[in-house]
Amino acid sequence: xxxxxxxxxxxxxxxxxxxxxxxxxxxxxxxxxxxxxxxxxxxxxxxxxxxxxxxxxxxxxxxxxxxxxxxxxxxxxxxxxxxxxxxxxxxxxxxxxxxxxxxxxxxxxxxxxxxxxxxxxxxxxxxxxxxxxxxxxxxxxxxxxxxxxxx
Numbered sequence: 001x002x003x004x005x006x007x008x009x010x011x012x013x014x015x016x017x018x019x020x021x022x023x024x025x026x027x028x029x030x031x032x033x034x035x036x037x038x039x040x041x042x043x044x045x046x047x048x049x050x051x052x053x054x055x056x057x058x059x060x061x062x063x064x065x066x067x068x069x070x071x072x073x074x075x076x077x078x079x080x081x082x083x084x085x086x087x088x089x090x091x092x093x094x095x096x097x098x099x100x101x102x103x104x105x106x107x108x109x110x111x112x113x114x115x116x117x118x119x120x121x122x123x124x125x126x127x128x129x130x131x132x133x134x135x136x137x138x139x140x141x142x143x144x145x146x147x148x149x150x151x
Contacts, residue, residue: 002039004052007093011051013140016058019073021116024057033071033113036061040069043091047130049137052092059113060134064127071113077135079107079122086129087150090143098147102129 005011019029032055040048040061049060062070082104089097106128109120123131136142 001042002035002053004039004043004048004091005054007090007096007142007144009092011054011056012092012137012142013145014051014056015140016049016051016056016138018058019111019113021073021111026114029113032057032059033061036071037069039091045091046126047134048091049134051137051140058138060138062127062130062134064123065125072108072110073113073116074109074111075131075135075138076109077106077131078109079105081105088129088133088143088147090133092137092142093144096144097150098143099150100133100143100147102132104128106131 032050035053036048036050039053046063050057058075059073060075062072064070080103084102084104085099086102087097088100105124107122108131111118
């Protein structure tokens with residue numbers, strides 16, 4: 001079992017380092033993916049970011065509409081539309097819910113975590129929300145700091 005880093009651990013508030021496919025070995029990338037996937041599955045999550053397992057890289061796993069896990073590196077989000085407020089939980093803050101501002105549709109840029117191939121996809125609904133949540137982790141933001149507490 002892989003331990004999920006809990007809020008307020010300072011590692012969750014740090015901006016991550018990009019995944020450099022020339023610098024990192026396949027073994028390092030595989031190990032990072034394995035740690036994230038194990039923690040995600042063991043905790044019944046829909047997404048996880050590398051900082052949540054103590055790794056300071058811009059990498060995450062996001063679940064799509066079909067339930068498939070997408071391993072991403074160097075995630076960036078643009079073209080947000082349809083603002084709304086969502087009630088979210090986080091593996092790093094078990095039992096806590098926060099109301100956070102999200103967008104129903106986002107354009108996501110990323111590299112495949114294993115091949116480095118660049119992708120641009122449009123996400124809507126829950127996958128868009130998950131991508132935004134994990135992106136926040138990658139830039140050092142948590143729902144604990146900017147979300148509104150739900151009683």
